[in-house]
Amino acid sequence: MNFVDEVEIFVKAGDGGNGAVSFRREKYVPRGGPDGGDGGRGGNIIFRIDPGLNTLQPFRHKRRFVAENGKAGRGKNQHGRSGKDLVIRVPPGTIVKDKETGLLLSDLTYENPEWIAARGGRGGKGNARFATPTNQAPRFFQEGKKGQERQLKLELKLLADVGLVGAPNAGKSTLLSRVTSARPKIADYPFTTLVPQLGVVELGEERSFVMADIPGLIKGAHQGAGMGIDFLRHIDRTAVVLHLVDISEGHERAIATYDTVKNELLSYQKDIVEKEQIVALNKIDVAREKEIVKAKETLEKRGIRVIPISAYTGQGLGRLLDELYHLVIRVRKEKEFDERESF
Ligand SMILES: Nc1nc2c(ncn2[C@@H]2O[C@H](COP(=O)(O)OP(=O)(O)OP(=O)(O)O)[C@@H](O)[C@H]2O)c(=O)[nH]1
Ligand SMILES: [Mg+2]
Known part of the structure; x- marks a missing residue:
């Protein structure tokens, strides 16, 4: 199970420029003084959140x-220009460690938004500085x-933006494996997934x-049926x-299954049903058109956003991911505002 994003990178700050050796050349002055400028x-x-x-993808x-x-x-005593700083943008919550020793170097958060990872070399002095x-x-x-x-080694504890819920066998793991590089176990029996992925x-x-x-x-999950509902805390903080x-x-x-699952969510925490939600009607590759339309109508009448998909063939997934992304961005912006306000 991989809840942590990890990458190893190499960083190098710029070298300082060399100082110059030069002498003034003027008419009628056979031997001018040194005028070599310093290097930049x-x-x-620099890491910045x-x-x-x-x-860290x-x-x-x-x-x-x-x-x-x-x-x-x-x-002519001209100093070399300094090299530009290179700013590497990282998500808040990124931890930077030394790759070899594992030593913690920086923990980038809203309170500590910037860190100099490698310092540029200073420029060398030109010969003008050495005249005595x-x-x-x-x-x-x-x-x-x-x-x-x-x-360096960068680590980020992943927080899910989108939480997948549904009855056993709905195709949640199939969807995850189709749209991400995660490889959860998929099977045609209930409770294939035992731990969140x-x-x-x-x-x-x-x-x-x-x-x-x-x-x-499943029905009664809040009383411990099936896998229970404790794992729902993994989606407490998801946006969607x-x-x-x-x-x-x-x-x-x-619809009956949808209502059952929704009731279980309600028993867990009322907040969850107030989150942004999309319902995906899955397995349209083996469903009758008439049934899809009816289910869609019923849910839409309740003000629910519905997208028919097949996690298996990929139908409808482009649109689903696009809509999810836009919802996620919207909620993230609101959250960012809250976090800034509170500190
Ligand atoms: N025809 C068809 N079969 C699908 C589709 N999506 C999933 N399946 C099948 O449905 C079965 C259950 O899929 P899973 O992805 O394991 O379902 P799950 O929701 O993760 O199930 P649990 O982990 O048990 O809760 C598997 O046999 C899948 O191959 C689909 O879009 N079309
Ligand atoms: Mg599963």
């Missing part, structure tokens, strides 16, 4: 970060210092959210609930 400082590597991010595609070097100094009464024409310069480099849905660059699959709910309903056995059965 190398850019730092970005509340819009919530996984982007680091799967990019693992090397190198900041810009400082420029060398030049004649006894050596008025120094022909040497100082080299820039190398930028710090480090192997998490997966990251990646829609594109930095557009991702975390989905949690939990065991199926995705309720999966099997439509392959007709609309009446589907």
Whole structure:
């Protein structure tokens, strides 16, 4: 079970630029004084939190970060330009450790939003700095210092954005395995899933959210039937609930099952039913069109958002993920506002 996102990356700050060796050249002045400028400082590597991010997935595609070097100094006492800092954006809650020793280096949160991971090397002095009464024409310069480099390990405890609920066999694990790289066990018997599973849905660059699959709910779950309802605490903090309903056995059965699961959720905590919700009618590949339409109408009359899908063939999943993503973003923005307000 993997509740933690982990990546290893390499960072290197920029090297300092070298100092210059140069002498003034002026007409009628045969031997001008030294005028070599200093090198610029190398850019730092800086970690900064970005509340819009919530996984470390982007680091799967990019693992090397190198900041810009400082420029060398030049004649006429011109100093080299400093290298630009490289800012690496990470989700709040990211923990940075030394890859080799495992030592905790930084814990990036709203209270500690920024951390310098590697310092750029300082620039070297130009020969102008070395002139003395006894050596008025120094022909040497100082080299820039190398930028710090480090192997780091980033860790993030995943919090699910979308919680999947539904009766046993509704197809929750099938859906999770279809839209994330998680590989939960799938079988045609109830209670295949015994512990919650998490997966990251990646829609594109930095557009991702975390989905949690939990065991199926049956009538009486709040009194301990089936797997009980204790595991519902895993979706206490999710932004959105995705309720999966099997439509392959007709609309009446589907609605009855929906109501049973909803009642169990209510017994657990009233807040859960106040969350943003989408109902996905699953297994449309083996359902009759008429039944799908009826179930959809019944639920929509109650003001519920309904999307027919097949977790198996993939029908309807593009739209479902898009809508989930937009809901997640909306709730995340509200939450971010609350967190800022409270501190
Ligand atoms: N035809 C069809 N079968 C599906 C679909 N989705 C899931 N199934 C099948 O339904 C059965 C149950 O799927 P699971 O994904 O294990 O269901 P679950 O909701 O995770 O079940 P529990 O973990 O027991 O709560 C499996 O045999 C799946 O192959 C679908 O869209 N179409
Ligand atoms: Mg399952």
